[in-house]
Amino acid sequence: xxxxxxxxxxATEIVCALGAGDRLVGTTHECDYPPEIQHLPRVTxxxxxxxxxxxxxxxxxxxxRAEGQAVxxxxxxxxxxxxxxxxxxxxxxxxxxxDGNATRALxxxxxxxxxxxxxxxxxxxxxxxxIRRIGAALDLQPDAEDLVAGMRYRLxxxxxxxxxxxxxxxSVEWLDPLYLAGHWVPELVAAAGGEEVGAVGGEPSRRRxxxxxxxxxxxxVLIMLCGFGIRRAQDEWAAFARANPVxxxxxxxxxxxxxxxxxxxxxxxxxxxxxxxxxxxxxxDQGLGAREATAAERRGH
Numbered sequence: 001x002x003x004x005x006x007x008x009x010x011a012t013e014i015v016c017a018l019g020a021g022d023r024l025v026g027t028t029h030e031c032d033y034p035p036e037i038q039h040l041p042r043v044t045x046x047x048x049x050x051x052x053x054x055x056x057x058x059x060x061x062x063x064x065r066a067e068g069q070a071v072x073x074x075x076x077x078x079x080x081x082x083x084x085x086x087x088x089x090x091x092x093x094x095x096x097x098x099d100g101n102a103t104r105a106l107x108x109x110x111x112x113x114x115x116x117x118x119x120x121x122x123x124x125x126x127x128x129x130x131i132r133r134i135g136a137a138l139d140l141q142p143d144a145e146d147l148v149a150g151m152r153y154r155l156x157x158x159x160x161x162x163x164x165x166x167x168x169x170x171s172v173e174w175l176d177p178l179y180l181a182g183h184w185v186p187e188l189v190a191a192a193g194g195e196e197v198g199a200v201g202g203e204p205s206r207r208r209x210x211x212x213x214x215x216x217x218x219x220x221v222l223i224m225l226c227g228f229g230i231r232r233a234q235d236e237w238a239a240f241a242r243a244n245p246v247x248x249x250x251x252x253x254x255x256x257x258x259x260x261x262x263x264x265x266x267x268x269x270x271x272x273x274x275x276x277x278x279x280x281x282x283x284x285d286q287g288l289g290a291r292e293a294t295a296a297e298r299r300g301h
Contacts, residue, residue: 002138003114005043005084007074007098010269011119012037014134015088017270018143025082028072028098030227033263033271043078044098046071050227054236055176074098076106086137090119119268123202124155124187127268147270154273155191162193163283170198170218170254173226173261175240178213179205181224184272185265192279194220214250220283221254224261224275233258257282 005026006012012031015024027037028044048060048071064071089103107113117137121127128148135144169189173181182205186196197216199206213221225233237256241248259265259282264275 003083003085004138005079005082005087005114006031007044007087007089007103008119009033010267011088011090011134013267013269013271014131014147015138017147018131018135018138018140020138020140023138025084026078041078041082043075043082045073045075047073053176053239054174054225058174058177070098070102072098074102074106079106080110084114087114087116088119088134089116121268122183122204124184124272126202127184127272128152130268131270151270151273155276158191158193158277158280160280160284163280167194167219167283168197168217169194169220169222169279169283170213170216171196171222171224171265173205173224173266175223175225175236178208178210180208180213181205181265184268185224188265188272188276188279189222191276192283194279194283210244210247210250218251218254221251221256222259222279222282223256224259224265226266227262229262230258230260233261 002023003025004015004020004023006015006024007028009028009031012024012027013033015021016034016037021034021037024037024040026041026043029042029046030044031037031040031042047064048057050057052060061071087103087107089098104116107116115137117133119130119133121130128151131148132141132144135141135147171181171185171189173179173185180198182199182201182203184201186199186201189196190201197218198208198213223233223237225236228236237258259275259278264271264278
């Protein structure tokens with residue numbers, strides 16, 4: 001049976017969604033879903049203290065990269081002991097997971113070397129293709145097609161009414177420095193009934209200035225911080241807003257809302273659908289159409 005080492009939370013979730021969780025032999029320190037994989041060995045570590053603020057974490061990451069240090073380190077001896085025959089990794093972000101080239105170099109030390117499968121999806125279509133590729137590697141092609149079909153159906157039939165008029169949305173992936181979410185997030189916003197005005201689907205998340213966000217005239221600013229749940233994102237925003245009142249003033253007409261970025265929008269896997277559902281709920285709960293509501297607020301009603 002295939003012995004799978006997942007070096008990416010999204011890959012772990014895909015394998016389990018395909019019903020192959022029993023083939024996993026190891027995961028990363030960031031793999032926290034589904035609950036039944038928590039007993040597996042963790043083969044990665046990071047010296048980054050994730051209790052630090054967004055700005056301090058960014059400083060630490062930049063310093064390590066400048067010094068040539070790995071942000072996420074791989075325990076070579078543990079990987080060798082696990083004897084994986086399939087390693088799942090990615091080349092999308094060297095901060096979010098083990099560098100793909102380092103993984104391949106490690107795999108080449110094995111005899112025979114395990115198969116290394118890089119997930120490359122940057123759009124929903126790319127995520128579907130990655131699911132199919134994992135399904136093929138596990139000889140579970142029909143299950144992969146069923147999973148993709150289910151995701152497509154759920155995205156096309158999200159619960160709740162579509163918000164009207166269409167809210168203008170800016171999705172924030174990181175607060176300090178400010179990054180607006182790209183990749184598949186604009187598609188999730190569109191599926192939820194909004195218009196993402198801060199990024200283009202399929203393009204990388206990009207660093208922007210708050211003045212640029214204000215110029216976009218968003219009705220809703222969605223805080224969906226990479227690696228952070230809602231409570232942590234709320235705390236980050238509260239601290240950031242206290243320290244940057246000018247930013248709050250610039251986007252004061254917009255309604256700041258929160259989505260669990262760690263679980264639902266940063267991981268290119270099955271739970272992206274739940275991300276779209278969460279975004280739909282946020283937009284729907286605005287009550288009046290977002291632009292109509294903010295206009296009413298400006299009039300003092």
